[in-house]
Amino acid sequence: MTALLTIIILVFISVAIWQMVKIFDLAQAKSDNSQVATDKDNTLNAYLMMGFLAFIYIITIVCFVKWGDLPLMSNSASEHGPTIDNLMIISMIIIFITQTITQFLLHYFAFKYKGEKGKKALFFADNNKLEAIWTIIPVIVLAGLIIYGLNTWINIMGVDESDDPLVVELYAQQFNWKARYAGADNTLGKANVRLIDIDRANILGLDEADPNAQDDIITTELHLPVGKPVLFKMRSQDVLHSAYMPHFRAQMNCVPGMITQFGFTPTKTTAEMRQTPEIVEKVANINNIRIEKSKKLIAEGGEALDRYEFDYLLLCNKICGKSHYNMQMKIIVETQEEYDAWLKEQKEFKNSLVN
Amino acid sequence: MSAHEDTHAHDAHDDHGHHHKETFVTKYIFSQDHKMIAKQYLITGTIMGVIGVLMSMMFRMQIAWPEEPNVLFEALLGKWAPEGVMDADIYLALVTIHGTIMVFFVLTAGLSGTFSNLLIPLQIGARDMASGFLNMVSYWLFFLSSVIMIISLFVEAGPAAAGWTIYPPLSALPMAQGGSGMGMTLWLVAMAIFIASSLLGSLNYVVTVINLRTKGMSMTRLPLTIWAFFVTAIIGIISFPVLLSAALLLIMDRSFGTSFFLSDIFIQGEVLHYQGGSPVLFEHLFWFLGHPEVYIVILPAMGLVSEIMASNSRKPIFGYRAMIASILAIAFLSTIVWGHHMFISGMNPFLGSVFTFTTLLIAIPSAVKAFNWITTLWKGNLQMNPAMLFSIGFVSTFITGGLTGIILGDSALDINVHDTYFVVAHFHLVMGISALYGMFAGIYHWYPKMFGRMLNKNLGYIHFWITAVCAYGVFFPMHFIGMAGLPRRYYTNSNFPLFDDLANVNVIITIFALIGGVVQIIYLYNFFSSIFYGKKATQNPWESTTLEWTTPVEHIHGNWPGEIPHVYRWAYDYSKPGHDVDFVPQNIPLKEGEEELQH
Numbered sequence: 001m002t003a004l005l006t007i008i009i010l011v012f013i014s015v016a017i018w019q020m021v022k023i024f025d026l027a028q029a030k031s032d033n034s035q036v037a038t039d040k041d042n043t044l045n046a047y048l049m050m051g052f053l054a055f056i057y058i059i060t061i062v063c064f065v066k067w068g069d070l071p072l073m074s075n076s077a078s079e080h081g082p083t084i085d086n087l088m089i090i091s092m093i094i095i096f097i098t099q100t101i102t103q104f105l106l107h108y109f110a111f112k113y114k115g116e117k118g119k120k121a122l123f124f125a126d127n128n129k130l131e132a133i134w135t136i137i138p139v140i141v142l143a144g145l146i147i148y149g150l151n152t153w154i155n156i157m158g159v160d161e162s163d164d165p166l167v168v169e170l171y172a173q174q175f176n177w178k179a180r181y182a183g184a185d186n187t188l189g190k191a192n193v194r195l196i197d198i199d200r201a202n203i204l205g206l207d208e209a210d211p212n213a214q215d216d217i218i219t220t221e222l223h224l225p226v227g228k229p230v231l232f233k234m235r236s237q238d239v240l241h242s243a244y245m246p247h248f249r250a251q252m253n254c255v256p257g258m259i260t261q262f263g264f265t266p267t268k269t270t271a272e273m274r275q276t277p278e279i280v281e282k283v284a285n286i287n288n289i290r291i292e293k294s295k296k297l298i299a300e301g302g303e304a305l306d307r308y309e310f311d312y313l314l315l316c317n318k319i320c321g322k323s324h325y326n327m328q329m330k331i332i333v334e335t336q337e338e339y340d341a342w343l344k345e346q347k348e349f350k351n352s353l354v355n
Numbered sequence: 356m357s358a359h360e361d362t363h364a365h366d367a368h369d370d371h372g373h374h375h376k377e378t379f380v381t382k383y384i385f386s387q388d389h390k391m392i393a394k395q396y397l398i399t400g401t402i403m404g405v406i407g408v409l410m411s412m413m414f415r416m417q418i419a420w421p422e423e424p425n426v427l428f429e430a431l432l433g434k435w436a437p438e439g440v441m442d443a444d445i446y447l448a449l450v451t452i453h454g455t456i457m458v459f460f461v462l463t464a465g466l467s468g469t470f471s472n473l474l475i476p477l478q479i480g481a482r483d484m485a486s487g488f489l490n491m492v493s494y495w496l497f498f499l500s501s502v503i504m505i506i507s508l509f510v511e512a513g514p515a516a517a518g519w520t521i522y523p524p525l526s527a528l529p530m531a532q533g534g535s536g537m538g539m540t541l542w543l544v545a546m547a548i549f550i551a552s553s554l555l556g557s558l559n560y561v562v563t564v565i566n567l568r569t570k571g572m573s574m575t576r577l578p579l580t581i582w583a584f585f586v587t588a589i590i591g592i593i594s595f596p597v598l599l600s601a602a603l604l605l606i607m608d609r610s611f612g613t614s615f616f617l618s619d620i621f622i623q624g625e626v627l628h629y630q631g632g633s634p635v636l637f638e639h640l641f642w643f644l645g646h647p648e649v650y651i652v653i654l655p656a657m658g659l660v661s662e663i664m665a666s667n668s669r670k671p672i673f674g675y676r677a678m679i680a681s682i683l684a685i686a687f688l689s690t691i692v693w694g695h696h697m698f699i700s701g702m703n704p705f706l707g708s709v710f711t712f713t714t715l716l717i718a719i720p721s722a723v724k725a726f727n728w729i730t731t732l733w734k735g736n737l738q739m740n741p742a743m744l745f746s747i748g749f750v751s752t753f754i755t756g757g758l759t760g761i762i763l764g765d766s767a768l769d770i771n772v773h774d775t776y777f778v779v780a781h782f783h784l785v786m787g788i789s790a791l792y793g794m795f796a797g798i799y800h801w802y803p804k805m806f807g808r809m810l811n812k813n814l815g816y817i818h819f820w821i822t823a824v825c826a827y828g829v830f831f832p833m834h835f836i837g838m839a840g841l842p843r844r845y846y847t848n849s850n851f852p853l854f855d856d857l858a859n860v861n862v863i864i865t866i867f868a869l870i871g872g873v874v875q876i877i878y879l880y881n882f883f884s885s886i887f888y889g890k891k892a893t894q895n896p897w898e899s900t901t902l903e904w905t906t907p908v909e910h911i912h913g914n915w916p917g918e919i920p921h922v923y924r925w926a927y928d929y930s931k932p933g934h935d936v937d938f939v940p941q942n943i944p945l946k947e948g949e950e951e952l953q954h
Binding site for chain 1: 426427429430431443444447517518522523524525528531532533617618619620621622624626630631632633634635668669670671672673674675676677699700701704707708711712715716718719722723725726727728729730732733734735736737738739740743744747750751754755758759761762765766767768770771773774775809810811812813814816820823824827828831832834835836839840842844845846847848850851852853855856857858860873876877880881884889890896897927929930931932937952
């Protein structure tokens with residue numbers, strides 16, 4: 001019943017707007033009969049063009065000031081992070097300059113050359129020099145960006161096996177993550193989803209006969225030692241997922257049927273990251289928002305929200321079904337000692353099986 | 356050369372036309388007349404557009420006020436919004452169908468279908484399309500596919516919800532997601548029919564442009580609209596069949612147990628039999644169409660804007676040949692950049708390097724076009740008709756949206772903004788809003804040609820200015836939540852306190868989106884009421900040079916009552932020195948001693 005009423009109200013609102021537009025339409029039918037722009041229209045819209053230019057500039061400034069602390073442009077927590085951030089900042093500056101100039105020219109010309117009766121436009125059809133200029137300038141700028149970008153990309157994606165990275169498997173399933181550590185041999189045991197045996201608690205499908213698999217460790221939290229290169233091997237058991245670790249400037253899809261990889265070196269422990277001024281400010285801000293929200297929730301008889309404390313996160317960033325929006329895993333970067341201590345407490349694969 | 360031979364063909368067609376008895380059905384429904392088919396495309400596209408925009412308004416409300424009861428949801432979504440709270444499955448379905456409808460049904464069929472059909476014969480001086488019958492079949496296949504897509508919204512387990520890119524295995528396995536059952540089957544069927552429709556249309560456009568140009572209409576005298584439609588049709592013919600094959604293979608995987616895209620899957624407690632396929636293969640096939648598709652959407656808009664800008668600036672389009680060259684360059688490059696959607700798909704990083712290179716190259720012809728449009732305005736005599744405003748708006752959003760492409764096209768930077776709201780903001784500005792502006796510009800400009808009446812100009816102004824402010828209000832801040840790392844396609848962000856400080860940005864965006872959506876009623880009113888009550892149009896209201904304005908206001912079969920006009924000059928003789936008026940139509944012979952510009 002409410003549904004029907006709402007639809008009826010919606011229809012009425014639409015009809016009301018329609019009728020208002022109609023009144024507007026009819027009211028001016030007599031005053032101005034021309035449906036082609038007159039000088040008056042040209043002038044008015046020319047001024048509005050300048051107003052719109054101001055609007056574009058203002059919204060740009062407001063966005064940068066209000067939301068421009070841009071977590072993805074500073075404060076990275078991985079070794080390659082700053083190279084991406086630098087490239088990002090350079091690209092942003094180029095974009096900002098180009099945007100400011102071209103939008104100005106566009107709107108200013110629209111203002112300056114507004115039509116007037118009797119005026120004749122300049123017959124200016126072609127100029128090879130100009131065309132050459134604005135072909136060559138983008139070529140040079142883009143060449144620079146391409147070279148810089150490709151260098152950065154190759155450095156990030158090229159995995160150097162010689163510096164003996166810690167190998168960790170990230171395993172995705174609807175709708176959670178698991179991590180698998182290679183154990184003392186630093187070699188992941190063979191695995192395939194066909195070997196999954198829920199009854200024996202072999203949830204990732206490890207090959208029980210493979211000696212390398214025996215000391216593997218499966219966890220629901222991702223712990224990483226600071227300063228040590230990590231090589232992630234990604235697997236998915238059902239649909240596409242994407243392992244997105246924004247603070248480390250890292251992302252790679254998890255594809256059923258194949259193993260993908262991404263490597264980086266964390267440079268800041270979780271504790272250190274919590275101390276950085278940007279994060280302190282961000283967390284304080286978020287907690288203020290949460291306190292405000294909690295007040296409202298309590299007034300409505302609900303429960304207050306927990307206090308937020310910063311943690312690195314692994315998010316799923318490829319649409320994967322109903323609970324895609326809540327597929328996450330906490331990442332903890334810690335000192336080697338803390339990491340070793342934590343790892344020791346975890347169960348090795350051979351001991352986790354149910355017989 | 357071909358133009359000479361064609362004049363006979365035209366005459367024959369003309370005779371045929373006169374014997375034709377028109378009934379209501381042949382005139383308005385199964386019409387073979389390109390002008391009527393254009394209107395059919397436009398109105399079907401408009402209806403689909405209204406549905407697509409309504410969907411976006413609903414999911415924007417969910418993003419801004421997550422999981423709050425909303426009577427609107429209860430009314431419109433029924434069982435998918437118990438107690439008025441939107442279900443997570445239907446959220447994904449709304450996002451998916453919104454994307455599908457806007458990209459394919461509105462901005463491909465509604466834009467290209469409308470204006471290619473309307474303008475190609477009129478502007479090249481042809482009596483009709485090369486095959487009126489195929490043209491009719493093309494429209495009706497599009498209509499059928501629209502109907503099937505709408506029907507898919509009402510199936511029991513929900514409409515397709517795997518994103519408009521329908522990556523398997525999510526789209527292939529009904530146990531992975533409710534929408535991947537009957538909803539996805541209908542989606543695939545609708546798209547397969549859509550592709551057939553699009554191919555028939557495109558073949559017709561290409562053949563018509565090559566063969567049916569009137570005497571004197573050489574390729575270098577064609578208006579840029581025709582160049583854009585022509586090249587768009589070629590891209591469509593090259594790339595759409597690949598999507599069809601991807602859709603067919605996906606249907607095979609879904610229904611006949613093949614393993615093209617699936618391998619090693621364990622879901623809901625059981626191992627599936629699929630082995631040896633790869634979802635990455637699907638991504639390649641999909642984006643082999645998917646990327647050219649954005650140029651299929653934007654090139655016609657560019658063509659329309661070029662034409663409207665020249666006409667309303669009372670100036671030739673600047674750099675006609677450079678414009679053609681850049682259309683061709685964009686078309687060529689568009690087919691070799693698809694991999695930039697897949698930098699982190701698990702494909703070889705070396706391939707990523709190649710695609711970064713080709714992708715950033717595409718910025719060059721795009722920049723050339725933008726500068727040429729701006730220079731076209733320089734020292735013009737700008738007539739600020741609504742069509743002109745939308746054209747200027749097009750250039751503005753195309754620049755704003757296009758520039759962020761150099762971030763997304765750069766594989767190293769894409770790692771961190773891939774699939775965040777940054778991408779959503781980028782492509783909505785550069786091909787969503789821009790193409791819509793191009794479409795609106797085209798509608799305001801050629802409405803007199805379509806319906807013989809004028810649109811109300813003041814309503815047009817209001818429509819433009821509110822839409823322009825809202826478009827920036829929605830998509831500009833969206834870049835920033837993307838750069839803060841917020842992934843797209845999240846039903847709610849409340850599980851991530853990390854993003855709590857972005858909630859207010861999302862509210863602002865949604866408010867702009869709602870206003871922007873509702874003001875389209877002004878346009879709809881203007882459009883539909885002017886069909887009946889608009890001021891009667893004159894033959895050439897904008898004083899343009901192209902051939903369509905030499906046809907009578909009342910539509911007739913065969914377009915011109917007498918002989919088809921011959922063409923003596925290019926399409927952009929505006930404000931040419933030595934003439935009293937500031938425009939010289941293409942069918943006016945050169946004066947004694949007048950030189951044709953060797954542009």
